[in-house]
Amino acid sequence: MGIEQGIAAAEKVIPLIEKAGVSSADIPLADEVIAQLTAIKKSLSSVPSGAVGPHIKVPEGFPTYISNDSRLGVLPGQDAMSWESYAAHFKQDPVVGLIRDSGPQSVNRISSTTMGPGFKLDGNLRIDGSPESPVSIGNHFIQRLPVSISAGSKLGDNVVLGSRVDRLAPEITIHPSVSLGNGTRLLGGNIKLFEATVGPGVIIKEGAQVYMSALGKGSQIGERSYVSGASTGSYAHIGADAQVLASQVGKQAEIGEGAIASNSTLGDRAEIGAGAKVTYSKLGPDVRIAPGRVVSGEHHQVFHAPATDPRQFANWSLPPAPHW
Numbered sequence: 124m125g126i127e128q129g130i131a132a133a134e135k136v137i138p139l140i141e142k143a144g145v146s147s148a149d150i151p152l153a154d155e156v157i158a159q160l161t162a163i164k165k166s167l168s169s170v171p172s173g174a175v176g177p178h179i180k181v182p183e184g185f186p187t188y189i190s191n192d193s194r195l196g197v198l199p200g201q202d203a204m205s206w207e208s209y210a211a212h213f214k215q216d217p218v219v220g221l222i223r224d225s226g227p228q229s230v231n232r233i234s235s236t237t238m239g240p241g242f243k244l245d246g247n248l249r250i251d252g253s254p255e256s257p258v259s260i261g262n263h264f265i266q267r268l269p270v271s272i273s274a275g276s277k278l279g280d281n282v283v284l285g286s287r288v289d290r291l292a293p294e295i296t297i298h299p300s301v302s303l304g305n306g307t308r309l310l311g312g313n314i315k316l317f318e319a320t321v322g323p324g325v326i327i328k329e330g331a332q333v334y335m336s337a338l339g340k341g342s343q344i345g346e347r348s349y350v351s352g353a354s355t356g357s358y359a360h361i362g363a364d365a366q367v368l369a370s371q372v373g374k375q376a377e378i379g380e381g382a383i384a385s386n387s388t389l390g391d392r393a394e395i396g397a398g399a400k401v402t403y404s405k406l407g408p409d410v411r412i413a414p415g416r417v418v419s420g421e422h423h424q425v426f427h428a429p430a431t432d433p434r435q436f437a438n439w440s441l442p443p444a445p446h447w
């Protein structure tokens with residue numbers, strides 16, 4: 124039974140039971156059933172279109188498609204049942220039983236949907252959005268439960284992770300071998316990427332942590348971000364006061380003011396903002412360091428700030444260059 128049909132059934136059943144004057148004296152637990160149906164109807168009716176409640180775990184390989192008008196879940200803080208008790212009353216899995224199939228059975232895709240806090244995505248499922256209606260994960264105004272994107276998952280185009288408001292941003296962990304598509308936006312300072320492959324044009328907001336990941340052309344890494352062991356494509360932009368450690372930065376990349384680049388390789392014609400610190404790094408030809416200085420020659424090492432003993436980097440090696 125679909126969600127809308129369930130609401131309609133509850134609307135019809137409750138008045139009939141009440142009109143018949145049925146009580147617990149006539150049918151055991153009848154009053155409790157009425158209360159439960161009322162709670163279900165209230166909770167489902169109050170969830171915005173396209174919203175998915177917290178603690179969702181999509182089974183690996185399960186063919187699901189959630190359309191824009193799916194109405195699922197119970198938002199925390201409401202006087203309604205939890206996912207577990209809701210599932211128990213319907214005698215079915217809280218995910219399988221509540222996801223309404225609105226598309227081809229074989230499609231493993233969630234589209235144009237808001238995922239609540241505590242969202243967990245297993246492998247073999249793809250999430251896609253559109254520029255007009257991006258998918259939002261972990262952006263919630265009540266709880267800050269952690270969000271986990273498991274290894275092997277694929278986030279398609281126009282997916283938004285996290286919250287623009289720092290105090291509301293949940294911790295989002297993207298595990299190794301996760302693929303992020305074009306136009307993906309990572310918001311907030313609680314996002315951690317591990318060995319992720321990031322498509323072109325990805326925007327990583329302030330305070331993110333990027334480890335051993337490959338970032339596509341034109342990627343933007345926000346202020347105060349921490350980038351370690353990563354490779355960025357051409358024309359990447361790294362914001363002010365970011366830290367870039369043991370990473371490769373592509374051609375004509377921009378590194379903002381006050382940023383720190385240590386033990387990294389900067390591509391041809393990269394631009395380094397005023398006050399940036401570049402230590403023990405290899406610079407390509409015509410790398411520009413503000414204000415107005417041009418440092419030419421491959422493998423030129425610049426020491427703009429005191430650095431730790433270079434002998435600690437004796438066994439250090441560059442990460443592989445990105446291939447886009």
